[in-house]
Amino acid sequence: xxxxxxxxxxxxxxxxxxxxxxxxxxxxxxxxxxxxxxxxxxxxxxxxxxxxxxxxxxxxxxxxxxxxxxxxxxxxxxxxxxxxxxxxxxxxxxxxxxxxxxxxxxxxxxxxxxxxxxxxxxxxxxxxxxxxxxxxxxxxxxxxxxxxxxxxxxxxxxxxxxxxxxxxxxxxxxxxxxxxxxxxxxxxxxxxxxxxxxxxxxxxxxxxxxxxxxxxxxxxxxxxxxxxxxxxxxxxxxxxxxxxxxxxxxxxxxxxxxxxxxxxxxxxxxxxxxxxxxxxxxxxxxxxxxxxxxxxxxxxxxxxxxxxxxxxxxxxxxxxxxxxxxxxxxxxxxxxxxxxxxxxxxxxxxxxxxxxxxxxxxxxxxxxxxxxxxxxxxxxxxxxxxxxxx
Numbered sequence: 348x349x350x351x352x353x354x355x356x357x358x359x360x361x362x363x364x365x366x367x368x369x370x371x372x373x374x375x376x377x378x379x380x381x382x383x384x385x386x387x388x389x390x391x392x393x394x395x396x397x398x399x400x401x402x403x404x405x406x407x408x409x410x411x412x413x414x415x416x417x418x419x420x421x422x423x424x425x426x427x428x429x430x431x432x433x434x435x436x437x438x439x440x441x442x443x444x445x446x447x448x449x450x451x452x453x454x455x456x457x458x459x460x461x462x463x464x465x466x467x468x469x470x471x472x473x474x475x476x477x478x479x480x481x482x483x484x485x486x487x488x489x490x491x492x493x494x495x496x497x498x499x500x501x502x503x504x505x506x507x508x509x510x511x512x513x514x515x516x517x518x519x520x521x522x523x524x525x526x527x528x529x530x531x532x533x534x535x536x537x538x539x540x541x542x543x544x545x546x547x548x549x550x551x552x553x554x555x556x557x558x559x560x561x562x563x564x565x566x567x568x569x570x571x572x573x574x575x576x577x578x579x580x581x582x583x584x585x586x587x588x589x590x591x592x593x594x595x596x597x598x599x600x601x602x603x604x605x606x607x608x609x610x611x612x613x614x615x616x617x618x619x620x621x622x623x624x625x626x627x628x629x630x631x632x633x634x635x636x637x638x639x640x641x642x643x644x645x646x647x648x649x650x651x652x653x654x655x656x657x658x659x660x661x662x663x664x665x666x667x668x669x670x671x672x673x674x675x676x677x678x679x680x681x682x683x684x685x686x687x688x689x690x691x692x693x694x695x696x697x698x699x700x701x702x703x704x705x706x707x708x709x710x711x712x713x714x715x716x717x718x719x720x721x722x723x724x725x726x727x728x729x730x731x732x733x734x735x736x737x
Contacts, residue, residue: 359437361625363538369502372486372529373495383501388445390498394491396452396484397422402719403451404458404673405559415559418451418458424555425450428547428605432639435613438540445500446507446544453480455716456723457677460670464677465715468685472708478511479521480716486525488713506531507541513637535632539616542631542639550608553652554601560660561597568596574655576648580604611645676727677715683730684711690730690737 358364365382378386391397400419416424426447433443454477455461466475482505486497509515509522515533518526526533536542557577560566572581580603584596591599616639623638625631631638641649660666684691688699688707691714699710718726728735 357437358439359620361539361620361628361631362436362438363442363503363540363628365439365441371499371501373499375494375499382441384439384441384445384504387498387500387504388441388448390500391445391449391452391485394452394485394489394498396489396717397448399717399719400451400454402721403454403456404461404720405556415562416555418454421551421555422448422451424551425544425547428550428609429544431609432543432547432612433540435609436539436543436616436639438543442503442507442538442540443543443547445504446541447547449481449485449500449504449508450511450544450548451477451481452484453477453482453716455480455677456718456720457670457673460673461677461723464674465681465712468678468681469708469712472705472712473520475712475716476520477716478508480713481511482508482525483521483713484717488717502529502531503538503540505529507537507544509533510535510537510541511545513537532632536634536637537632538628539631539639542637543612546612546639546641549649550605550612553649553656554605554608556656556660557652558597558601560656563665565663565665566655566659568593568600570659571597571600571655574648574651576604576607576645576652580607608641608645608649611642612639615640615642615645673720676723679731680715680723680727681711684714 363384365384368383371383377383381389397419400422401417403418405416405418405421426444429443429447430440432438433440455465455475457464462475462477469475484497485500485508486505489497492499505525509526509531510533514536515522518533522533525531537545557571561568561571568581571577577600580600581596583603584591584599588595588599619636619638619640620631623630623634625634625638640646685708686702688696688702688711690696691699691711695710695714699707701707715723729737
């Protein structure tokens, strides 16, 4: 029986080809019904860290409403956009999807506020970065398999996670530690599939935060419509659908803006690749710039949306008040557990060693980073309120 992935002959020469994968750190017999990258995707989907994304903040904490994005729904939306880009660009969809689903596994509770608080708490012990934590989770922290720690993903998946934002020329922390054991060629660009997943993250993040901000009443549709890209989409919706209900405008706007962005990325990426003319995936890695990218015009339009969100959403007093309280929860959890690791449960306590040490700080950081918003709030109560059973 020939593995199905050997029939993938429609991929571009510069795509990552599954039958030429650099393999896994721990040798395994590959599945005869799934390509290595399909297997990566499935391992991410079945991981505990992926399930926990359901109760991790995107912008709004889980109890603020059922329809706001969480890290889980955000990751699923990124995966859909990454698949669309990969299909249009003749890349390996499975690798792009696996990377999209895994890219936020290392995020701590309470979104970027939680990350900022954890990074500040760990500053004297190497700091905290959710991209490095995602790599750590899939290579060490997940405990599902008898023969190894982590998920034992392919080299190509690990490369994409480590180089989520492009080449890493001065690695630190866990990325440097892992690269010493298993080189990920950090100084080069990642594959086109990894670049597509990273850009899909940007597309999903901005557009869906606009929709959630509108739902929360942080700004109005008229204010969003003053931005060039949303204005074009809104004008088109109203022209094609006279008298359309107000409640349908925001979802239609977001859908059309995402479509425009995908079309722009496909056109710009095609132009760049034609100019480079890479022979294979390593040609993409050796390029002097990203190959999967927005055009200059779309990049400016996207920056305008991001600036609007930064000012009107991420700095909004309601969001800042909630994030301030969230930071306090993370800071107190770290302070208490780093100072008294005997309060850690199970194997975490065994790993932490002596209080106040760098090892203890890293273990406590890993423990907190794996928490959901809900669990972090419950743990905070257990550790600070004597009336709550431990």
